[in-house]
Amino acid sequence: MADHEDFNYTWAPGTVAIEEAHPSGHSIILQPKPTIDPNDPLNWSWGRKVLNYALVSYYVLWTFVELDIGFTAWGPMIEELGLSIGNLNTGVALNYAGLGFGCIFFIPFVHKYGRRPLYLISVLVQLLACLWQAKVNNEGNYIGANLLSGIGGAISETVVQVTIADVFFVHQHATMNAFYLLFTAIGAFLGPVASGYIVVDQGWRWIWWWCVIFIGINLxxxxxxxxxxKYVPAIYGQNTASHTEAITNELAEVFRRNSVQAGSEDPKHHEPQAIAHMHSATSNEIRIKTYQERLALWTPTPGGIAHHFYQPIIMLFTFPAVTYTALTYGGSLATFAIMTSVQATYMLLPPYNFSAVGIGLMNIPPFIGCLLGFFVGYLNDISILRLSKRNAGIFEPEMRLWLALPAIIILPAGILMFGIGLAKGVAWPLLAVGYGVWGFGFSVAADISLAYCTDCYQDIVSDALVGIVFSRNLFSVIVLFTLTPWINGMGIQNLHILTAVVIFVILCIPLALLKYGKRARIWTKNRYAYYALKQPTSRTF
Structure with a gap:
């Protein structure tokens, strides 16, 4: 066994060798390691991966369109159906409840039967929900349609992360998460822009008929x-102890070779060199699946799924990286729920007197902010390669967190600009700037937290994300059920100040993880191995 004590390296979940030095440059070590099977999604051609993820992105876009366009129709719905603001907030809260509880119910079947059947069920339920939304004629219909809509979109935030882990490598995770958040932003922010015009020109019911058309195309x-x-790799005869020793030896060996290479480099060659990507080799002896086999309705694996219904909640409280992501992602989206509901209600009133078109157009600034934040995701993947190179080729997930630090100031600042400005009745462009600043901070914080969690615990990411998404929707449900009395008791200004303070504290968590994150991962490695062994698609154990 390598004398890894000399290099002070102990394996922890997420710690992998990602770069190796050569006299001619540095090559990327693919993590997770692909098999020799050409049917392994990690071995798919880039075009095949792009097509798969493009379909996923289209699914995400229309999921968030149908989840977030409803508030542009609140004014006409109040007039036509006699609904109150409390009724409308209750419907949205139940929508979030459907998202949270639907996720817990559906995701275990992703493990058992594969990703494809759950995508199909999700799109079909969304189609039915939009049909119902278009036919709403009373409070009960409105609430029921919102609940069904939430159930239909329940798997969107989890199964997409599972797909990213299935198909892409560690050094691509933040970029793919950035694409996910970009298409989320297009749906959540630009969808209401279009729906505002549709409400004015065609009537509020037509926003749902257009969703029926485009979600039908998605189906x-x-x-x-x-x-x-879903891919089940064949790993034979490897228990937890042997895996830990093998990984530790690999880390130590890569560290040793890279240190030797660094010491032998001529100083004049220290400028950045081209990175050569290492490609996986596949076996020609393994038959490539036919088109019909690739599109099988389900891909079952043996074993029970009961543990997947309760494990996510346990992971939420026993894995610090999961707790951090749940608080960051959930807290950030709870602030989005507050700001969306507030602007849809109070910007209809003087001094703004916005129409449905104006309410929709207010979503352009946060979209621009999220678009700028998308590039931070790409920079995050570039930065971890550079930081790994400086760390003798060893990647630690905490390397991602440096770029999360600006969000500590940016996201709360956006909330304060929007909330205090709205309370003071300032000109709407200042509110738009604040909303855009919030969008940038949200995109950066959410992208990096999701990538960090995926990198730390890739083999259990689906269960971890169920807990994350459940807590995110729970936060939003609580906020929306209490929003009206909260504003009545505290006022819009103090509401946003309190919200900014809470999210500021949450966004400071990376400061602790940069110092103690690896210790926390070492502390959880046996628990991680225990849960990973229960996953039929684990590539590690």
Whole structure:
């Protein structure tokens, strides 16, 4: 066994060798390691991966369109159906409840039967929900349609992260998460812009008929083009202890070779060199699946799924990285729920007197902010390669967290600009700037927290994300059920100040993780191995 004590390296979940030095440059070590099977999604051609993820992105876009356009129709719905602001907030809260509890119910079947059947069920339920939304004629219909809509979109935030882990490598995770958040932003922010014009020109029911059309296209695309990404690798005779020793030896060996290479480099060659990507080798002896096999309705694996219904909640409180992501992602989206509801209600009133079009257009600034934040995701993947190179080729997930630090100031600042400005009745452009600043901070914080969690615990990411998404929706449900009395008791200004303070404290968590994050991962490694062994698609154990 390598004398890894000399290099002070102990394996922890997420710690992997990601770069190796050569006289001609540095090559990327692919993590997780792909098999020799050409059917392994990690071995798919880039075009095949792009098609698969493009379908996923289209699914995400229309999921968030149908989840977030409803508030642009609040004014006409109040007039036509006689609904109150409390009724409307209750419907949205139940929508979030459907998202949270639906996720807990559906995701265990992703493990058992694959990703493809759950995508199909999700799109079909969304289609039915939009049909119902278009036919709403009373409070009960409105609440029921919102609940069904939430159930239909319940898996969107989890199964997409599972797909990213299935298909892409560690050094691509933040970029793919940035794409996910970009398409989320397009749906959540630009969808209401379009729906505002539709409400004015065609009537509020037509926002749902257009969703029926485009989600119907999504259903056809998933049926005929979306390939199953679930893959069960064959790992024989490797228990937890042997795995830990093997990984530790690999880390130590890469550290040793890179240190030797660094010491032998001529100083004049220290400028950045081109990175050569290492490609995986596949076996020609393994038959490539046919088109029909790739589009099988389900891909079952043996074993029970009961543990997947309660494990997510346990992980939420026993894995610090999961807790951090839940607080960051959930807290950030709870602030979005507050700001969306507040602007949809109070910007209809003087001094703004916005129409449905104006309410929709207010979503352009946060979209621009999220678009700028998308590039931070790409920079995050570049930065971890550079930091790993400085760390003798060893990647630690905490390397991602440095770029999360600006969000500590940016996101709360956006909330304060928007909330205090609205309370003071300032000109709407200042509110728009604050909303855009919030969008940038949200995109950066959410992207990096999701990538960090995926990198730390890739083999259990689906269960971890169920707990994260459940807590995110729980936060939003609580906020929306209490928002009206909260504003009545505290006022809009103090509401946003309190919200900014709470999210500021949450966004400071990376400061602690940069110092203690690896210790926390070492502390959880046996528990991680225990849960990973229960996963049929684990690539590690």
């Amino acid at each position: 056809i695309a998933v049926v005929f083009f979306y390939e199953e990404t």
